[in-house]
Amino acid sequence: MELLTTVEMGEADRLAGARGAAGADLMESAGLAVADRVVAMLQGRPVTVVAGTGNNGGDGFVAARLLQSRGHAVRLLLVGDRGKLKGDAAAAAGRWQGPVEAATPERLGNTPGVIVDALFGAGLDRPVEGLPRAMIEAMNASGAPVVAVDLPSGINGTTGTVMGAAVEAVHTVTFFRLKPGHVLLPGRLHCGDLTVADIGIPADVLAEIKPRAFLNRPALWSGVFPVPKPEGHKYGRGHAVVVSGGLSFGGAARLAARGALRAGAGLATLATPREALAVQAAANLAIMVRPVDGAEELRGFLSDTRHNAMVLGPGGGVGAPMRAQVLAALASEAAVVLDADALTSFADSADDLFSAIGKRAGRAVILTPHSGEFDRLFKEIKKNLKVIGKLDQARAAARLSGAVVLFKGADTVVAAPDGRTSIADNAPPYLATAGAGDVLAGMIAGLLAQHMPAFEAASAAVWLHGEAAAAFGPGLISEDLPDALPAVYRRLFAALGAASPGPRKTL
Ligand SMILES: NC(=O)C1=CN([C@@H]2O[C@H](COP(=O)(O)OP(=O)(O)OC[C@H]3O[C@@H](n4cnc5c(N)ncnc54)[C@H](O)[C@@H]3O)[C@@H](O)[C@H]2O)[C@@H](O)CC1
Numbered sequence: 001m002e003l004l005t006t007v008e009m010g011e012a013d014r015l016a017g018a019r020g021a022a023g024a025d026l027m028e029s030a031g032l033a034v035a036d037r038v039v040a041m042l043q044g045r046p047v048t049v050v051a052g053t054g055n056n057g058g059d060g061f062v063a064a065r066l067l068q069s070r071g072h073a074v075r076l077l078l079v080g081d082r083g084k085l086k087g088d089a090a091a092a093a094g095r096w097q098g099p100v101e102a103a104t105p106e107r108l109g110n111t112p113g114v115i116v117d118a119l120f121g122a123g124l125d126r127p128v129e130g131l132p133r134a135m136i137e138a139m140n141a142s143g144a145p146v147v148a149v150d151l152p153s154g155i156n157g158t159t160g161t162v163m164g165a166a167v168e169a170v171h172t173v174t175f176f177r178l179k180p181g182h183v184l185l186p187g188r189l190h191c192g193d194l195t196v197a198d199i200g201i202p203a204d205v206l207a208e209i210k211p212r213a214f215l216n217r218p219a220l221w222s223g224v225f226p227v228p229k230p231e232g233h234k235y236g237r238g239h240a241v242v243v244s245g246g247l248s249f250g251g252a253a254r255l256a257a258r259g260a261l262r263a264g265a266g267l268a269t270l271a272t273p274r275e276a277l278a279v280q281a282a283a284n285l286a287i288m289v290r291p292v293d294g295a296e297e298l299r300g301f302l303s304d305t306r307h308n309a310m311v312l313g314p315g316g317g318v319g320a321p322m323r324a325q326v327l328a329a330l331a332s333e334a335a336v337v338l339d340a341d342a343l344t345s346f347a348d349s350a351d352d353l354f355s356a357i358g359k360r361a362g363r364a365v366i367l368t369p370h371s372g373e374f375d376r377l378f379k380e381i382k383k384n385l386k387v388i389g390k391l392d393q394a395r396a397a398a399r400l401s402g403a404v405v406l407f408k409g410a411d412t413v414v415a416a417p418d419g420r421t422s423i424a425d426n427a428p429p430y431l432a433t434a435g436a437g438d439v440l441a442g443m444i445a446g447l448l449a450q451h452m453p454a455f456e457a458a459s460a461a462v463w464l465h466g467e468a469a470a471a472f473g474p475g476l477i478s479e480d481l482p483d484a485l486p487a488v489y490r491r492l493f494a495a496l497g498a499a500s501p502g503p504r505k506t507l
């Protein structure tokens, strides 16, 4: 599903108008969707609408009128002067029969029934202070359930950030498409449940808007997902290589290699320093183990182009030897995933990394920083006050580095250098556990080994990782993740209509 920035949503509004949809009709449909949602939770309680003077407030006036016309008790508190209402919002206010009370925290009272938050939506453009802020805080302190119109007031629809203070809604009714701020943190946590209402904006406006951000769901990448074919063989499914750390640092690479195999790579090999060879050989069954010390040997190992995807970083150590191995990997034909220590090793020489990526002429590179690693590698982006929010930061990092950047977190963003981005919302909290990132890096390599394109492979791996964790449930440790994948694959393949045919029955 496309995610529309607030600017793109304004464009959708304009294009809908150009195709004959009246603004007043869109507002009426928006208010109706809110009213329907509120009715479903009222249980005889009164409604208090807190409206602002923009179109978000206009939606609030429509909802107030429709709720009153259905016989519900409705109060309307306006934040700001009535004279500021313009256009469709002024018309909607004109059709509201009840009194318009000047909003104060006291008037909101302690038992306002269900609150409709129609203070700010897409038009929020600065931090909230003064009376609007006091009303947001009063709504949160009231203990009443809040239904937010379009966005919880105070949440930036494009970045998901809290601009000073923000409403904590139990339900948010938004229009046409979700916005990034509904999915990114902390915005997502303020929304409660979500309804996306059709308000009459024709879907074909999207062809003109060309949105670049998407909710991370199988529909985004299933068209290029490597579903195994009955006539396929393991060599067709690629060979993932994970570079191991030394004697007591090999576990991370084992996790990654297991992730790669479970994700469907035909073969997986640990390229390990000789000092750890015996341990790695003893600790693995399906995963092969080969001695590879230092950058030169890695270069030689990768000259066999059947080794077509690799992971560097987990447990690998920070410093010059890691940098040399990364540069050797980037000079090879293999698709490369750089994680953990491989990223931190370039904290003071990021340009060297980016220029090596630039020489790869389109061969896949995926960087998988968590926020600390991101800050170290992309210092300039973090310092740039104009690049606000995780979506734009990931995009800027992808543009700067020339790689697909997977910016981890509970709202993992994957950004491609061409601006395409996915945002995930399916990671359960217990996925934040030691080694989970190593498994993810391996899963990406497993998909790359099967020739999945980089942006889609990274997005798919993030989604699968979240689903595997959710399928296993609380108490998860990273070792459980690869083994939770088969059940997720069964579900995914069934949904794609690609269930494995299994052995043929002969009667
Ligand atoms: N775009 C569309 O297609 C549709 C939009 N609709 C509604 O219209 C909304 C957007 O309306 P608007 O663009 O009028 O914007 P809003 O109603 O969100 O707010 C705009 C007003 O708030 C002021 N403002 C912004 N930040 C402030 C702050 N921190 N403190 C005090 N004042 C602040 C602005 O100066 C402006 O006057 C959407 O969220 C949605 O609810 C709906 O009516 C349906 C159709």
Ligand SMILES: [K+]
Pocket (backbone or CB within 6 Å): 056, 117, 118, 119, 120, 121, 148, 149, 150, 151, 152, 153
């Ligand atoms: K709102």
